[in-house]
Amino acid sequence: MPVKIVDWPIIDYNNQSVAVPGTKKPGQTAHYRNGVFGYIDDKTPNCVRTLTEVWDNGFEVSRNKRFLGHRPIISTQPLKYGPYVWETYAEVDLRRRNIGSALCHMFGKGELGGGDLETVGIWSQNRPEWQIIDIALQSYRKVGVSLYETLGKDSAEYIINHAHITVIFVTKGHIPTLLKNARKTPLKLIVCIDDLSEEAKKIFTSWGEAQGVRMLELRDIEQIGKVNLIEPFPATIEQIASICYTSGTTSNPKGVILKHGHLALSLQSCLYGTSVPPDTVLFSYLPLAHIYERLAELLCISFGGAIGYFTGDPLRLLDDVQTLKPQYFPSVPRVLNKIYQGAMLAGNVPGFRGAIFRKAVATKLEALHTIGTNIHPFWDRLVFRKVRAVLGGNLIQVTCGSAPISPEVMDFLKISLCCEITEGYGMTETCATCCRCIPDDPSSSGTVGPPQPINEVKLLDVPAMAYSAEDQPNPRGELCIRGWNCFSSYYKDEKNTIETVDEDGWLHTGDVAEIDQCGRVKLIDRVKNIMKLAQGEYVALEKIENLYSSSPMVAQIYVHGDSLQSYLLAVLIPEPLQLSNLATHVLGKKVDETDKAAMEAASKDPKVNAAVLTLLTKEAKRNALKGFETIKRIHISLDSFTVENGTMTPTLKIRRKDAYAKYKADLDALYALGEPSGTQAFKL
Structure with a gap:
């Protein structure tokens, strides 16, 4: 059954969220829910509830269509990349079956495992193999643990030990780090995603044997699975899919336990009001170890879209995106700010050219703030097509998350990229889902929009900072979130769990927000780091x-x-x-x-x-x-x-x-x- 994509109805921008009657208490606001689509949960009809359903839906819709793309190196001196080459959903289906079958075979024989969960690590930059391996883990009842590409050896060692990872898929650059510390960890098998030269493979294999660790290449694993093939397992809503480690700024990373239901229902919530067509191409450059990018790619998979990965070099980012020409661009303020600054430097110059630029900006901003439109046939063609070309020229949707972005930058991006630019808010603990701005809302910039359908939110008083649910004109306080997308515990960490999730299931974010008169959430402060x-x-x-x-x-x-x-x-x-x-x-x-x-x-x-x-x-x-x-x-x-x-x-x-x-x-x-x-x- 195809995923349920729900179009936007006629929207009342003055009532984007609604207070649930009878929920107001002293020291806190009422509970607020989405005012457009209402509230959904695990009982809502026609919702996807597991990641295996997500894959099955995408595969059914796009079996023989392109799925995962990358740019191969065609020259090393000078370094040069070719156009994107693609694997189809059908080709990836075979590979995920082989990888998943091999892992089941090896865990079943006792070659891997020994912890309370069958955890599997991935330590790699974004690339097709990352996604293929993760889909295999979802399909064969394994628990994925992703490590950031830039993780230092101490943090990597901590996560491998904490999650009791006995097998990890890595790029070749990480192998020496793992082998040097292998005896301090439970590692039994390192699988290299890259193809190794005969000399390198011999060196790593010998080194691994001395450390008690087996070394294989990804193609070896796929061959093992091919001769021990078993059918994938349907997942359950309560089955653990991943332990996603948050990078602590003051202490060790915390492992967020995410179940199939958490991720799938977050994704389902994002499908309410999505505006990207089924043949959408997503540009992947944000780290897949981060929940924001991971959810965006799951969303793309759910309706059979394609994903093109960047080359891995941030300096080639614009070349990659201009080669791919994507429709969907999940992004973050540090990248969007640079696009804004570059456009302003190029356009806001003295003389006639600068005057034309400023006139175009002023005209479109007035229309945006008055009626919510960001399209103008004359100015878009004369002035803003060059800005659009920076990101390939085909964008339909840009999302912005992970950190605040200024309203001025958001407004400029809306009028210059001439597509839907949506700011949202979420956490690892909420599967990157909580709030999202509504398209064409004339005054949404500076807010993160209303709660999404999967969530309800409330604000708690913060007396030390003089924030109160009774503040006028808008209530203010610490933002708390509840819903089926919210995690319930950190792995092996009862103390932090109790401090974050209360007995009624409310997740305390540490962010201070206000709920404006349109029912939108606006982040204004932090309880932490004060x-x-x-x-x-x-x-x-x-x-x-x-x-x-x-x-x-x-x-x-x-x-x-x-x-x-x-x-x-x-x-x-x-x-x-x-x-x-x-x-x-x-x-x-x-x-x-x-x-x-x-x-x-x-x-x-x-x-x-x-x-x-x-x-x-x-x-x-x-x-x-x-x-x-x-x-x-x-x-x-x-x-x-x-x-x-x-x-x-x-x-x-x-x-x-x-x-x-x-x-x-x-x-x-x-x-x-x-x-x-x-x-x-x-x-x-």
Whole structure:
């Protein structure tokens, strides 16, 4: 039976969610549910309830159509990639049966396993094999555990031990790391996704034998399955499909237990109001170990769509997407912000050309904010087709998640890409599902829309931060979520489970939200990572970082406070071109962004520092930050926060403790200057 895709009915934008009668209690709001589609759960007719049903639906619709695509290397010197080549649903079906059968055979013989779950690891960048292996695990009652491509050896070792992974599918670059630490883990089998040369295979096999670990290639596993073939098993709604590890910013990763029902019903909820056609092509570049990308690809599979994977090189991202020309582009603010900044730099220039650009933007923004339309036959053809071409020119749907994005950027993307641009909100613990903006809503930017059909939400008072369900004009408080997509426990972690999920099944997000008069959720603060300044004011550091990040000058920013001080500092990693242009203007001499020495000198120049701080202060005022929330001094560095230097998680969130340790001397020196008499403004 094909999946149930439900079209948008006539929408009342003033009533996007509704309060459930009788649910209001002291200290919290009523429960809010979707005002367009109502509420769905595991009893709703015609819903998919397991991931095996998701696969069966996609396979039935698109058996002989293209499914998974990649760009093969056609030259190594220079490195050059060819056009996309594809595997069909039927070809993938054979491969998933072979892989799944081999794993069942080996677990059945006792060659693998020994933990309380039959877990299987995947440590690889996005590629067709990642998806094929995962589909095999879903189909043969195995529990997938995905590791971020950028994961360090300590975190990888922790997850392998915590989840008792005895077999892991990896790309060849990770094999040395695994073999070096093999005796500290339960690993029994490493399966290399890449084809190895005879020499490399001999070396790894010998090394593995010395460590008590068997080495095979993916084609070996497929051959084992081919001669021991068994039929796939239908899953049940309560069957565990995955342990998805969240990358902790302060502690070890937490393993979120996700069942087939959690993921399938999240996907079903996303099918309410979906606007992508069955022959949609999705561009895959966000890490598949992250729940957001994983759900997007499951959504594509459910209606028989195709998925094209990027080459793995972020510098080739635009070349990949322009080659693929996708209809569906799941994305994140850090990428969309760059598209916005590039378009504004190219279009908003002096003279006639810039005047035409500004007229086109103003005309389309007025229409967007008045009637919700982002299409204009004249301006789209004359001005915005070049912006659309950056992402291939065929986009129908762009989704934005994982972090906040400014309303100005969202509005510009809507009018320039001329397609549906949807911001949403979710967590690993909710299978990337909770809220989603409704298309053509004239004022949705800056919100994450109403709760999705699978969810109900409520707000709890946060007295320490002066947020209350009784606030006017809109209730405010900590966002809590309930529904069939919400997890119920962390793996082997009762303490964090109890702290996150209450006895009534409400998941406490740690995010502060308000519910506006249209019934939309707007994220405004964080309960976590708050601190108290010396004068007693509470500040939410992540919230402040997100607001400053909308400045074109900001590539990365770490905001720091000390409870013995009355003001905030920041470490700023600037966008090179923006710093180059500003420094050239301030210093009266050319500072080229490719001249490392000149850029370093500019970053340390007091006049440049003051000019950058002036820009940031304007951004603070634009976002209505209070005085104590405004950064008073900055340290500018060209040394980015990265996973490799230990200052970022694999999901690209700053590890606060490690970032502070890296820049402690610089931050302490700024505080040693004493109380600022006022932000030093630089006339730009």
